[in-house]
Amino acid sequence: MLAVLFLTVAGVVHAAPGRVPAGPQVSTLGTDSSRSSPGPVVGSSAYDYAPSIMVDGVYKMWWCGQTPEGKVPGDDILYAESAGPNGPFHARDASAPHQIVFEGTGTGSFDNQHTCDPSVVRVGGTYYLYYGAERHDGEPTTIGVASSPDGIHWTRLNNGRPIITPADQQHNQNTYGAGQPSALYLDGEFYLLFTDTTGAGALGNGAGQFAWRSPDPTFQSHVEVVTASGWQAKTDANSRGFSVANAFSADWQYSDALSAFIVAHDDAPGQTTLTFLGSRDLTTHPYAEVAIPGQWSEGPGIVSRPDKHSVAPGNNDCGRIPVDVFHSSTGSPPQQLTHDGLDLLSGRSCASMPGSQIAALYEGYGLQAEGLPAAVVVNGRRLQIEDAAVYTDLTRNPLNVPSSIYTAIPYGAALHDHATVLGAPGLPGAFQLDDDTLWPVDAPQLVLDNHSSVTMVNPASWQSHPRGPDLSYLR
Numbered sequence: 001m002l003a004v005l006f007l008t009v010a011g012v013v014h015a016a017p018g019r020v021p022a023g024p025q026v027s028t029l030g031t032d033s034s035r036s037s038p039g040p041v042v043g044s045s046a047y048d049y050a051p052s053i054m055v056d057g058v059y060k061m062w063w064c065g066q067t068p069e070g071k072v073p074g075d076d077i078l079y080a081e082s083a084g085p086n087g088p089f090h091a092r093d094a095s096a097p098h099q100i101v102f103e104g105t106g107t108g109s110f111d112n113q114h115t116c117d118p119s120v121v122r123v124g125g126t127y128y129l130y131y132g133a134e135r136h137d138g139e140p141t142t143i144g145v146a147s148s149p150d151g152i153h154w155t156r157l158n159n160g161r162p163i164i165t166p167a168d169q170q171h172n173q174n175t176y177g178a179g180q181p182s183a184l185y186l187d188g189e190f191y192l193l194f195t196d197t198t199g200a201g202a203l204g205n206g207a208g209q210f211a212w213r214s215p216d217p218t219f220q221s222h223v224e225v226v227t228a229s230g231w232q233a234k235t236d237a238n239s240r241g242f243s244v245a246n247a248f249s250a251d252w253q254y255s256d257a258l259s260a261f262i263v264a265h266d267d268a269p270g271q272t273t274l275t276f277l278g279s280r281d282l283t284t285h286p287y288a289e290v291a292i293p294g295q296w297s298e299g300p301g302i303v304s305r306p307d308k309h310s311v312a313p314g315n316n317d318c319g320r321i322p323v324d325v326f327h328s329s330t331g332s333p334p335q336q337l338t339h340d341g342l343d344l345l346s347g348r349s350c351a352s353m354p355g356s357q358i359a360a361l362y363e364g365y366g367l368q369a370e371g372l373p374a375a376v377v378v379n380g381r382r383l384q385i386e387d388a389a390v391y392t393d394l395t396r397n398p399l400n401v402p403s404s405i406y407t408a409i410p411y412g413a414a415l416h417d418h419a420t421v422l423g424a425p426g427l428p429g430a431f432q433l434d435d436d437t438l439w440p441v442d443a444p445q446l447v448l449d450n451h452s453s454v455t456m457v458n459p460a461s462w463q464s465h466p467r468g469p470d471l472s473y474l475r
Contacts (some may be wrong), residue, residue: 016189026180028288029258030345033322036294036338040329041087042080042098042285049115050180050249050330051301055311056474057396058083060151061326062101062129063337064116070103077102077131079152083302084202085324085339086189092152100127101152102129110135110142119183120151121190122306125442125472128207128217129152130192132160132179133162140166140177145218150475153393158218166198167240174206180299182251184308189213193252193263199240208243209250209263209349211282212458226282242446244282244413245275249299255310256360257321257346260286261430262310264302264325272300272325272340294340298328305364305397316401318358319348356380359409366398369406373414374398379469381412383439389449390415413468421447423454424462428470437466443473 041300042048045065054060058081070076080089080098091099104113111133121131127148132141142162146154157163161375180198185191191213197206211226212219213236223234227242247265255262261277271291278284303324305311324341350358359380367375373384376394385391391398413433420432421441429447430438441447447454 006271012292015075026286030288030347031342032345033325033341033343034293035342036340037086038196039249039338040336041082041085041326041339042089043334045076045078045098045334047328047335048078049298049335051326052120052251052323053301053303053326054120054122054306055303055397056122056306059085059089060120061089061153061301062118062120063301063326064118065098067098070100071459072104072113074104074105074134075116076100076194077115077118077129079110079323082230085089085326085341099152100388101257102131102146102154104133105160108135109160110145111144112136115144117249119181119308121183121185121308122151123185123190123217124470125474127147128183128190129154130181130183137326140175140198141179142166143178143181147217158220163219164194164196166193167196167200168198169200169240170198170202172197172204172206176206184252184254184365186254186307186309189215190217190219191240191252191254191261192219193244193250195248195250196240196264199243201241201243203243203246207246207248209245209247209265210240210242211244212239230281230283237363242283244277247273247275247299251300251302251325253302253304253308253310255321256363257313257318257348258287258344259312259357262302262321262323264292264300264323266296266299266327270295272296272327274323290344292323292325292340292342294325294327294338295330296327297330300325300327307364309360309363312362312399314343316350316405318350318353318361318405319346320344320347338384348410353408355408355410358405362399362401362405362409364395364397366395367406367409368398368400372403372406375406375409376469377409378412378439380410382406382409382471383412383471384414386415386417387450390446393446393449393473396474413439415439415450418451421452421454422462422465423456426457427459427462429454430462430467431471433468435466437468438462439468440470441473442470446471446473 051063117132202208250265
């Protein structure tokens, strides 16, 4: 079994990390609406843990477990979805409580036997799965990545090689290695938080969270890492030198309402701790830590929208940040997944926020306001859409909002039925919208659903138009 840091596994005990003061904290957030599931929401294998949860029309959850259906004996990554956070969860075709979507290769690769600790983020129409892996029982954990068009069928990236291996900068009794990745996407870059018990910045028991970012989802180029002096180009010397949170098995998301990263980690009995990191400098702590009550036996997964940002505020309250976590329950095996949560209150109103920040809160969401066209927020702009089929092609998260929120989001363009699509050799088809910009599309279905036809032009003509954001068909 893949090493588990909080429990006694295979006869080895790993201690939870000690708390270290986070430094000066600027303000304290209010909280309300504390909530918990009435019992386990998922319990499908001998031991369910390390969930990754995305709100995408339904609650989509990937997690680690062991089931007899696996082709390779070892930890598998399971998937299930539900209309609500408390279940019932089921496989995509509803034929079973879950389905195996990723497992060891059985070919002697770095992920030969165990694949676990999933973190899933969707960028455009592509899902990325970051995962921990072991070649064989007892070997140090490494990190891999795979991509998928639908979150179910995955292709390993980086030529089937790990993207992060243990730094081997220190050695202690905790021999886990590098794993427990947590990914998000922000301003054109992938951000990765992970454990490495051998990193120079890890505590004596191996606790510590290291943060990297790169426009490359495989983290093989243009990588920056957080150091005590802020973000720096990655080197072997600084790659694991500074820990942003003294924790194991943490998960994070970005809050556009707070302009801060929220790190969820379990480091005290009966609670999940939320640590807040500055948006530009992860060495700063803009808010005091917040505790979500709830028993746990493994690290949490924080419910997020597809790009791993906080979900849209409830009740059109821009200062309210819903935070829900899933984690493995306490007690004797089999451990099952439970749900706890609360709302953070920043005290800010929608009226006090600039339109760009409100747009960031609703990125990827469909907006419906009385008397106004349906719209989807794409790259911070409001794309108004005439055809209902295209609207559902581009978002799974429609919301009813007041006109004040709708109009605060900067206008981007209008996509009318039968809009012209320009194509050119070597370039994508793109809707030519009312401001003459080209908004590229990644699937013919978008063109068909809009009742459009393609007009071919030469590349120079295509490139003479201003280019808007890409539109991704959601499978």
